[in-house]
Amino acid sequence: MAETLAPIDSGLQAEEVKVTAGKKRAAALESLPDKVHTWPYLVRAEFIAGCVLILFLMIWSVTIDAPMEEPANPTKTPNPSKAPWYFLGLQEMLVYFDPWFAGVVAPSLIIVGLMVIPYVDINPNGNGYYTWRERKFAVGVFLFGFLVQWCSQIVIGVFLRGPGWNFFLPGQFWDPHKVVAMTNVDLPYLLGARTEVSQMLVGMALVAAYFSLIPLVWLLFKDRPVMKQLGAIRYGVVSFLFFTQMGIVVKMILRWTLSVKYIMVIPNIVNI
Amino acid sequence: MADSPTSPPPPEKKQSPLDRLLTSPVWRSIFRHGYEDTPRNRVLQVSANVWLHLHPSKTRRHGIRYRHTWCAGGLTFLLYLVTVVTGVVLMFYYRPVQEYAYWDVKYLDFDVPFGFLMRNMHRWAAHGMVLFIWLHMFRVFMTGSYKPPREFNWVVGVNLLVLTLLLSFTGYLLPWDQLAIWAVTVGTNMARATPLLGHQGPLGPQLGMTARYDARSFLTAGTLVGAPTLLRFYVLHCIFIPIIASVLMILHFWRIRKDGGISGPL
Numbered sequence: 196m197a198e199t200l201a202p203i204d205s206g207l208q209a210e211e212v213k214v215t216a217g218k219k220r221a222a223a224l225e226s227l228p229d230k231v232h233t234w235p236y237l238v239r240a241e242f243i244a245g246c247v248l249i250l251f252l253m254i255w256s257v258t259i260d261a262p263m264e265e266p267a268n269p270t271k272t273p274n275p276s277k278a279p280w281y282f283l284g285l286q287e288m289l290v291y292f293d294p295w296f297a298g299v300v301a302p303s304l305i306i307v308g309l310m311v312i313p314y315v316d317i318n319p320n321g322n323g324y325y326t327w328r329e330r331k332f333a334v335g336v337f338l339f340g341f342l343v344q345w346c347s348q349i350v351i352g353v354f355l356r357g358p359g360w361n362f363f364l365p366g367q368f369w370d371p372h373k374v375v376a377m378t379n380v381d382l383p384y385l386l387g388a389r390t391e392v393s394q395m396l397v398g399m400a401l402v403a404a405y406f407s408l409i410p411l412v413w414l415l416f417k418d419r420p421v422m423k424q425l426g427a428i429r430y431g432v433v434s435f436l437f438f439t440q441m442g443i444v445v446k447m448i449l450r451w452t453l454s455v456k457y458i459m460v461i462p463n464i465v466n467i
Numbered sequence: 468m469a470d471s472p473t474s475p476p477p478p479e480k481k482q483s484p485l486d487r488l489l490t491s492p493v494w495r496s497i498f499r500h501g502y503e504d505t506p507r508n509r510v511l512q513v514s515a516n517v518w519l520h521l522h523p524s525k526t527r528r529h530g531i532r533y534r535h536t537w538c539a540g541g542l543t544f545l546l547y548l549v550t551v552v553t554g555v556v557l558m559f560y561y562r563p564v565q566e567y568a569y570w571d572v573k574y575l576d577f578d579v580p581f582g583f584l585m586r587n588m589h590r591w592a593a594h595g596m597v598l599f600i601w602l603h604m605f606r607v608f609m610t611g612s613y614k615p616p617r618e619f620n621w622v623v624g625v626n627l628l629v630l631t632l633l634l635s636f637t638g639y640l641l642p643w644d645q646l647a648i649w650a651v652t653v654g655t656n657m658a659r660a661t662p663l664l665g666h667q668g669p670l671g672p673q674l675g676m677t678a679r680y681d682a683r684s685f686l687t688a689g690t691l692v693g694a695p696t697l698l699r700f701y702v703l704h705c706i707f708i709p710i711i712a713s714v715l716m717i718l719h720f721w722r723i724r725k726d727g728g729i730s731g732p733l
């Protein structure tokens with residue numbers, strides 16, 4: 196986009212600069228008006244992007260067929276049965292959590308959490324431009340959630356989960372008879388609780404202790420200017436979502452390190 | 468905007484056939500403005516065109532750069548349009564009935580002229596839409612474009628995200644092959660664990676939920692993914708969700724303009 200499109204005598208103001216690089220270009224850009232005509236500048240950019248995408252899609256569609264397997268057969272369950280790839284992050288959570296959380300509560304919290312972002316992020320900086328320095332917490336949490344907790348779990352679900360939802364490295368044979376020892380135990384048991392009731396109480400205490408960090412942090416830091424601005428309600432919403440998000444990580448780590456099955460068990464009602 | 472200074476009278480020259488076409492009464496009845504590259508026509512080109520006037524006639528300079536928007540929102544919309552067009556073609560051949568569905572898709576793949584292309588494009592564009600909507604959300608977040616005054620448009624966007632995933636998911640069942648019913652079985656099985664409303668969810672049984680009557684059977688129209696599910700998902704996929712999604716997209720685009728156009732450093 197180097198040349199000026201319009202002949203100067205047509206009365207058009209210059210909207211583009213001829214210099215293509217370096218300080219000179221920056222200086223020339225400075226002197227241009229902030230707005231340019233949508234036609235041709237924006238429409239042209241969109242048109243090019245659209246053409247490239249459609250071309251790519253056409254070539255892809257001519258060369259790669261959409262999947263089509265045998266006719267549906269309700270009596271023949273494939274192993275593994277995978278949800279569509281965009282839900283595999285959630286299916287992966289089933290390894291660590293019961294379906295009520297992995298399949299229902301977690302996705303609902305993600306949706307609600309996304310929706311409240313604009314109302315709880317009251318940092319006025321970084322509105323309309325890329326910046327890390329001016330909004331480290333917001334960007335950090337979002338990147339962690341989106342890249343680590345969502346996208347990477349999808350990659351694991353698509354490529355590394357085989358029969359029985361067992362873990363297989365790339366290239367490894369998907370052995371349907373792979374035997375994995377089921378050695379997971381509940382955290383209260385690990386902590387020494389042996390009766391059903393004591394286990395239940397220990398589990399509830401653990402979960403309560405974790406979430407009581409929320410008021411604790413508030414009490415400790417509520418005089419900080421950030422917290423004052425945020426206010427109790429917004430703080431409550433943010434910290435509940437944040438601690439739940441990180442709680443998922445905590446449980447995953449407990450599983451990998453101590454083979455913890457559940458942190459809290461309330462028989463026939465709910466396990467976490 | 469200052470009107471353009473009247474250009475000097477054009478030098479006499481012979482009209483080419485193209486010029487004659489562009490000045491003919493028929494052409495002028497369709498496109499009310501001339502095509503010469505003048506500021507006035509550049510504005511009219513956008514504001515007098517029903518499709519382009521989604522745009523403002525002038526855009527902030529940084530907003531037209533690929534590196535600001537990645538065009539991700541626009542390309543999401545383009546992919547949506549692709550699925551609408553190809554989807555309508557598929558609907559001419561596809562019957563949402565257990566006995567026919569699979570074979571109708573086979574027929575499309577092997578016998579209908581360009582049927583395979585329509586089906587492939589529909590499928591891959593749908594996947595692409597999911598990918599691009601995530602990219603779009605990512606970019607909107609990273610530029611902080613949900614901050615005032617665009618809070619509500621972000622909320623509209625999240626709703627679009629959910630609808631897009633539901634569109635993809637309901638469409639997944641329609642080929643009625645092994646992949647389809649088992650992926651949807653895995654997905655809908657989650658619903659029976661819904662707290663309170665699922666027959667296997669926390670406090671569900673205590674509230675009287677049964678396999679025949681809970682959140683899951685509401686989705687699948689029965690206790691398993693069967694013929695009634697196919698019909699239900701078909702209607703959701705082809706009519707219900709597209710209408711709601713289209714309405715929200717209109718709202719989304721309108722709000723972009725009302726919220727002051729594309730976000731940018733102040």
Ligand code: HEM
Binds near residue numbers: 538604623
């Ligand atoms: C069907 C889905 C969607 C379509 C077709 C769509 C389309 C668009 C388009 C064309 C723009 C103009 C700028 C751009 O291209 O980036 C835009 C802006 C915007 N979108 Fe979306 N979008 C969709 C989903 C979403 C989602 C999921 C979110 C957020 C969760 C979102 C939030 C926004 C916001 C806040 C803006 C204003 C950004 C700015 O001014 O910089 N949209 N959208």
